[in-house]
Amino acid sequence: MTVETSHAIAELRRHLDRARASGARIGFVPTMGALHRGHVRLVEEAKRVSDVVVVSIFVNPTQFGPGEDFARYPRTLPDDLSRCEAAGVNLVFAPEALEMYPQGDDTRVRVGKLAEPLCGPHRPGHFEGVATVVAKLFAIVGPCTAVFGRKDYQQLRVVERMATDLRLPVTVVGVPTVREPDGLALSSRNAYLAPEERSRAVAIPRALAAAHASFAAGERKASALLALVHGHVDPVATSIDYVALVDPVTLEPRGESRDLDSPTLLALALRIGVTRLIDNTVLGLDEPPAPGFREVGT
Ligand code: PAF
16 A cells, blocks of 8 residues: 555645545645655654644755756655655655646745845745745645754745745644764755765764854854854865854844854855755754764863
């Protein structure tokens, strides 16, 4: 028995209407496929808070810029369906592009201030594409609890804002990042890393862990924390889009000293080879990203 898979909106809605009619609460996990343990963790959370879990699998063209990895983004539907089945997913929605963006498509959800910092300037149009497709998915799935990973922290904030502003009947939940034993955040894009690049990537969780340790030891200077992170990632990164300390709610930049007394989001985006990786941690709130890691000499 394979997991029930709909490619058409009308068919998915029939399944969901039936489930709701019998009193079921719907949990929803939007994905672009290439599912890994991080997605399974999102499904687990959805199962915890609902009765019927839907996973969408759609590589959304409008959130990729020119020259980004839309064409080579891993598409692994048969494996994804097996993973969904093993994880106890009830319904998969795997539409073609025309089902999501009909002929003549001419409508986008414009995101405001939350799209401006961090990834915003480096991926123009990205959050508009995300907000548009997620708004469509929320409209298709209907009232539900939707579960997102906190690795894509800015995306989570954008989606929360969009659901609130558009008055969509969706509760948005964020789940902590799932990591490899060495601390690297799970991501479908890790599959692009050559073995030597994968070894370099461990500098990312180490950088975040070092900032955590320094923050826990009382460091409150943004410049010192940023320098510490750069000390880890600069030698391994091919290029760095940003390393930033921002307010975890507004995503506005945090300055020196007293600003950092409340929880602060430390976020970064960099390339190793051609692979763009992002990661983050909330200083003063989250667990350290690489619990086994200690600075040499400490
Ligand atoms: O995080 C993702 O996989 C995508 O950005 C999402 C939320 C499924 C929208 O395409």
